[in-house]
Amino acid sequence: MAFLTEEDKKYTNVLDICTHLGDEYGKFSGAIVPPIFQNSLFVSPTECNGVTAHGYGYSRTSNPTVDIAERKIAALEGADGALCFSSGMAAISAAIMYFVKKDCHIILAASSYSNVLSIVRDYLPDKFGVEYTFVGGDNPKEIENAIKENTTLIYLESPSTMVFKIQDLEAVAKIAKEKGIGTIIDNTYATPLHQQPLKYGIDISCHTCSKYLGGHSDIVAGAIAARKEIIQSIQDRERTWFGGCMDPHAAWLLIRGIRTLPMRLKQHGENGMKVAKFLENHPKVKKVFYPGSDTFEQKEMFAKYLSGTNGLLSFEPKGTWQDIRNFVNKLHYFQNGVSWGGFESLVALSGANPVQKEYGQPERLVRIHVGLEDIDTLINDLSQALEVLPD
Numbered sequence: 001m002a003f004l005t006e007e008d009k010k011y012t013n014v015l016d017i018c019t020h021l022g023d024e025y026g027k028f029s030g031a032i033v034p035p036i037f038q039n040s041l042f043v044s045p046t047e048c049n050g051v052t053a054h055g056y057g058y059s060r061t062s063n064p065t066v067d068i069a070e071r072k073i074a075a076l077e078g079a080d081g082a083l084c085f086s087s088g089m090a091a092i093s094a095a096i097m098y099f100v101k102k103d104c105h106i107i108l109a110a111s112s113y114s115n116v117l118s119i120v121r122d123y124l125p126d127k128f129g130v131e132y133t134f135v136g137g138d139n140p141k142e143i144e145n146a147i148k149e150n151t152t153l154i155y156l157e158s159p160s161t162m163v164f165k166i167q168d169l170e171a172v173a174k175i176a177k178e179k180g181i182g183t184i185i186d187n188t189y190a191t192p193l194h195q196q197p198l199k200y201g202i203d204i205s206c207h208t209c210s211k212y213l214g215g216h217s218d219i220v221a222g223a224i225a226a227r228k229e230i231i232q233s234i235q236d237r238e239r240t241w242f243g244g245c246m247d248p249h250a251a252w253l254l255i256r257g258i259r260t261l262p263m264r265l266k267q268h269g270e271n272g273m274k275v276a277k278f279l280e281n282h283p284k285v286k287k288v289f290y291p292g293s294d295t296f297e298q299k300e301m302f303a304k305y306l307s308g309t310n311g312l313l314s315f316e317p318k319g320t321w322q323d324i325r326n327f328v329n330k331l332h333y334f335q336n337g338v339s340w341g342g343f344e345s346l347v348a349l350s351g352a353n354p355v356q357k358e359y360g361q362p363e364r365l366v367r368i369h370v371g372l373e374d375i376d377t378l379i380n381d382l383s384q385a386l387e388v389l390p391d
């Protein structure tokens with residue numbers, strides 16, 4: 001049920017997919033918004049092996065509200081199907097487990113989300129004898145050189161979400177396919193609106209829907225999109241057996257978030273670009289990391305893979321950690337918090353671990369999420385707080 005229907009395939013425009021794919025007024029008493037199927041069980045007199053005539057049995061396996069969210073994501077990603085999960089980490093760990101074999105080897109972009117690094121570095125080796133190699137990820141040759149006999153997975157996050165490393169998806173997918181190795185990307189930064197990794201040959205595109213897809217900082221959720229046999233296998237095994245299914249109410253909020261995703265992203269992108277320019281010209285700022293900027297080191301790769309920017313950026317400020325904490329404490333609109341992708345402006349501090357440092361992350365980094373507030377208000381707020389930093 002997580003696959004696109006023939007009716008879904010008629011939606012070819014992104015705005016139409018976001019607003020209307022999954023509307024079935026006849027089925028839902030004319031409700032303009034599909035209902036929340038807040039039930040665990042579906043019964044039917046024709047039940048056979050737990051699956052009813054209408055295709056639903058138990059909400060851990062599938063649920064009509066969750067299905068709509070999945071079909072929207074599949075259509076946006078250009079995938080055969082999608083599966084929603086209770087969190088981004090539930091989605092990512094199911095995707096990783098699909099490719100893991102006992103004593104296998106995983107190649108992992110070092111700039112990936114910290115909890116993913118922990119699964120590959122601290123958990124899988126202990127439990128299943130898995131080996132790993134960290135790579136910068138932006139040089140396909142480095143990835144090719146890291147491949148071993150037992151490599152089963154190359155894991156990418158592109159762009160990454162601290163210093164926005166972009167990996168060459170097409171080149172990596174080609175190398176992987178030649179050797180029969182699986183590929184996963186965390187596509188959360190781009191959203192499926194700005195990057196569709198499957199069309200470059202990547203096997204699974206993962207998201208935390210807790211960021212832009214949800215967009216209102218009111219759900220923790222995740223999703224994967226892939227071709228049919230992968231979705232079917234993960235649906236039957238990792239999601240059903242490990243049980244990280246999405247709650248129908250979260251799915252309903254996710255559907256609502258997706259309806260306005262194009263407009264929100266556009267506004268986040270405009271605001272993000274203005275803040276990036278402001279910071280680039282500020283004497284208390286050493287370096288700005290913003291993929292849409294002219295100063296961005298991987299400008300060409302950005303243009304190749306992404307069709308837009310958003311509100312996430314980071315910068316290396318002048319000063320000590322204490323100076324930087326004083327800056328954060330002086331902000332009024334940017335709340336101190338580690339998430340991003342909601343309507344609100346946020347700030348978070350990040351030190352670089354040794355691996356991140358080796359791959360280009362400065363020792364002291366301020367990450368900013370530029371929300372949907374008035375841009376002059378936000379720039380004035382940053383401007384007054386930056387005064388506390390030394391020259």
Ligand SMILES: Cc1ncc(COP(=O)(O)O)c(C=O)c1O
Binds near residue numbers: 186188189207
């Ligand atoms: C890039 C990225 N991937 C994955 C995750 C994990 O998602 P979740 O918090 O929904 O489990 C996060 C969370 O912040 C993230 O930033």
